[in-house]
Amino acid sequence: MTMTQMGDPLIGHVLDGRYEVTDRVARGGMATVYLATDQRLTRTVAVKVMQEGLGADEDFVAKFDREARSAARLSHPNVVSVFDQGHDGDRPYIVMEHIAGGTLRQLMNRAGVLEPLRALELIEPVLAALAAAHEAGIVHRDVKPENVLITDRGQLKVADFGLARAISAQTITANQGLLIGTVSYLPPELVLHGRATPRSDVYSAGVVLFEMLTGSKPHTGDTPIQVAWAHVHNDIEPPSQRLDTSWRHTRTAIPPYLDALVQSATRREPTQRPADARGLLAAVREARAALGSGVMDDPALTARFRSLAPFDGADDRTQAFDRPTQVRDTQVRDTPVRPAPVRPARPPRPATPVHTPLSPSVPWAERSTDRATPVPIGPPPEPGRTALLPAQPDEPRAPSSPSRHRRELVERQRRRRRRGWIWLVLLTLLVLLAAATGWWFAEGRFTAAPTVAGMTQAQASDAVRQAALQPRTTERFSEDVPAGAVIGTEPAGGSRLERDSALTLVVSKGPERFEAPEVVGSSLDDARSAIESASLKVGKISERWDEKAKKGTVLSADPKAGSSLKRDSTVNLAVSKGPEPIKIGDWVGKGAEEARDALTEKGFKINEKTANSDSVPKDRVISQDPESGTAFRGDTITIVRSLGPELVQIPEVKTKSVDEATKLLKEAGFKVESKPGPQYLGLGYVMSVEPTESGKAPKGSTITLLLV
Structure with missing residues (x-):
């Protein structure tokens, strides 16, 4: 809630003990619209409350009450319903249907230029609501996109009949002296004369339709008065002239009959518009049916839409134009009428004697014989009047040569006239035939x-x-x-x-789909060919180690084989890099058991051998094969475990001389030292040797001779 709403004293107030105001929706020049809860019927409503300070103004209160009564007379699916009317203290209010949704203005702002069929669909319920209002004797007077609400279900409802009033009312200005109605949709007669008729709503609805078709208003200006006078002095152009498209190339363009319909609804002269919204509604439905059937050009329909409203003299502005003529008629009636002078009737001319020649030198003679002569009959005519009757035919005359000549001359003239008429008819037929042929070759043979x-x-x-x-x-x-x-x-x-x-x-044929091929187990090149042959593409290729599949073999595909895919969809592949190489490590000199466990854990097979070593202690690794580097899981690693130095049997040297014993021990691979024994007598013989425990000693080890 904004700060302004938090400071509104009506928020949280219960009007008339029934309608709890919960939020403010909009604020206008005369009233404010609130969202409220009807505590009696437990429903959400919209409440229109007069602005503070206006309740004491009797004119405004009367206008506010008149608004409620006028709107309550309407009951139509496309009109916002009025539920209740009352006063909360000195605040008059009306309760209306709450519409959850948006406005036609918001839809137009989002869509920009609407297609013709969509524009006709949207304007039709608006005209239906206005038609119901006109039949009830009410003129809306403020038709504009902001006053057309769209429910969440897409239903259109016309709101704000606050400016509407009975057709018999004559006032157009509010107490502030401002024109009622938004200036962009204001009909010329409201600017000039201040009187609204159903044709005023027709004009405004036509402007709304123009704006939906073009995305722009027909007249613009720097100030409202400039826009208002533009409505008075400038005709609204055909909507198609605002767009670059042509009905000959696309259905989304505006056809000629729709141009004619919009121009008929927005003519500056009210009598040249449809008499009310019902007439315009019928034309809109006819145009919508034609457009929905694919008809983009219908000359007959265009001609009919150009003259939707023949002159009927019922419009206020038309009556204003008639007043000078009525004055002139009155002046003529009041002027005394002078009777026409009575001309004396000529006596009948005596018949021409048979023997009297008709001289060609007297041109009027022949004509005078056939002329009707005015002859007075009966009583004398009234002053100012003359009674005329054709002259009685002359007495029969005997045929004469001059008479035959005259009849032949007249007959030739009649034949000449007949031939002229025949030639005229033939020429007319030829012109029509040529026009029809030209029309056929230019337009008629096309559709x-x-x-x-x-x-x-x-x-x-x-x-x-x-x-x-x-x-x-x-x-x-x-x-x-x-x-x-x-x-x-x-x-x-x-x-x-x-x-x-x-x-x-x-x-x-519906969506185009291709089946993903089976590529697992094939080589990458074969998989690529199979995928591209199926109108698909190879996507991301990932690699991983595999102990069984050789390098370059496809391990898996995503999506899987048999999947239904769009053209050029990608198939991701996982490709084997072969067995994973494992680092062996250098185990020489390390414990044989430790080496065996570590290599086994890595997945190697162990071939253990033993050997004596004078340099490597027992149970340590003397050597390995391979010595280092990497191998694959399951490969065999040979290690040689040390058995320690080689044991050699110590020769029997007891009782032998020192030299002999030394020789024997060195031949056996030992080193020899000598020292006096416990019972040394200096005889130079071996009493015993060290070590003596097992009788064996590592080859190369030192044997100590104990002498006696």
């Missing part, structure tokens, strides 16, 4: 290709035949159009074609 997108094949074929074309079909995959429905035509809808020519219907 517009209907727009059939979304129809079934049978419906589209019927529409094509109705347009005097021959349907042909071709199939094409489509991600958006279900199988069997028509995607479009070739050429496109709205194209200009000769009658009876072929129009190809492009029928959807």
